[in-house]
Amino acid sequence: MLEISIEKKLGNFKLQSNFKSDTGVLGILGSSGCGKSMTLKCISGLQVPDKGFVRLNGKDLFDSEKNVNVSPRKRNIGYVFQNYALFPHLNVYHNILYGVQRLDKAKRHDKVMEMINKVQLDGYEKHYPSQLSGGQQQRVALARTLITEPELLLLDEPFSALDSQVKFMLENELLGVLKKNYEGIVLLVTHNIEEAYRLCDRILIMDNGKSLQLCTKDEIINHPTSLEAASISGCKNFFEVEVIDEGDEFLRITSKDLVLRTNKNTSDYQPRMLAGIRAHHMHLSPYYIDKTNSFECKIVDKVEGVFLTTVIVNCMGSTLLVEVPKDDYINIINTNSPKFWIELPGEKIFLMKINK
């Protein structure tokens, strides 16, 4: 179990991070400069927080009140840096050996060879980091830290240094290596919601130095609790709404001329709230949709992506971004329909408090 609650000021920036994590992969998601990497640095001891504590499996690693600050080399924490930080003057074998040099010769040789085998780098022992591909470098970095049997593994943007076409394969590989060889706590920093969703069990959202929400990855998609959390997790549609009616399982809300029915998912309602819906959760059709929350709308503009087309529609005075598979969009347009309809499924609308 990792528990942290830290504060650190750096110029105008203030980091306030507090969360708990058990075994499994916790993704720390946030835009660049939000303090994700700084959080990892504070946990590992490379940066010293101003206040607070860092506790790992019951041991105090840092505690400003008890005046405890364990040096990084004694924290038993594994860290994979963004650019992997492989020692350029050492070959693969010696890079991996670096953390276990204190063991006796025969034992450490066996350990290194076993580790090289586990990360599928047999035959690369004598290669230098500059001779390896990005994915291989990543596996060396992982092997180098896993061989020290860390209690906590920190991965700082492990895929940002890689080409996008190999990323997907490597994500799978990394997950495989981790699941097979590591049972401790993993923190993975990323700014990419897709990456976080694919790799992590749970997600912590950070914004502007603060940890906002920690929950399972499905919760973050379906029920983000704040505007920041929702937009960091990729939501594009927000509107301020008034709650006008309340049923047993539903709420009726209104925004401008739009009147919507939504599922009740939190108990804490205020008269004015912020509603959000993800662009791919809405349906666009050239025909009348006979469902609740369906409205006539106008197509204002479109932005073509690789596989999805983002359609900007005006619906009763509100602008909405709808994502439609490219082919579907072509089919919709080819009907030459003078009118379009849009459905905002009630169960996909989430309500958040308005931050003041």
Add this chain to the structure above:
Amino acid sequence: MDNLNLFPLYLSLRVAFTATLIGFICGLPIAYYLCRKQGRFSDFIDTLTNLPVVLPPTVLGYYLLVLLGRQSWLGKLLEERFDIMLVFTPTGAIIAATVVSIPYLIRAAKAALSEINEDYLNAARLLGRGELNIFVTIMIPIAWRGIVSGVTMSFARALGDFGATLMVAGSIPYKTLTMPIAIYNSLLAGDYKMANFLALIMTSVAVLVLYIVNRLEKKMKKG
């Protein structure tokens, strides 16, 4: 060429090698200190170690003479307690050469050490190594080109020193007469053969040093 006296060449090489070695042993820790710490004291040390570059060698030699001479506190102590005399000895020449040459080594080593990506050092820390261990196993191997380039420069400077050496060690034939001073003396005596020969040696060394430094710096940029 029978009357060619090679003692100055031999002495100069001995002085330069020894001065470079001492400079390396003392300069590297100073460079390490300067690249790790930032503050008023390290700024002061930085300025102090760069002073010999700016100060005229004769002035520097004069200060050394005042500091180490037989009248000074240190000179007296060394002479009375240990029977060591520094001025007008080869040791004095070595001290003068060390002081004039060490800034080049410190400067190059400091630049090379501070260029090292902090992540390498952090990775090593998290893999359980102490700072001194990291200095030896990571920093020196990564920065070796810059360090060697500094060593080469400081060797060249030590080999070529005239003013400071003359002030501290004098120009006693077969004792403290180094090559640059010998060139001067040969010219004064009208011995052009000797002057040309020594000048040629000095020039070759200088060209070789520049070549080595350039090669290393190019490679450093390539990484």
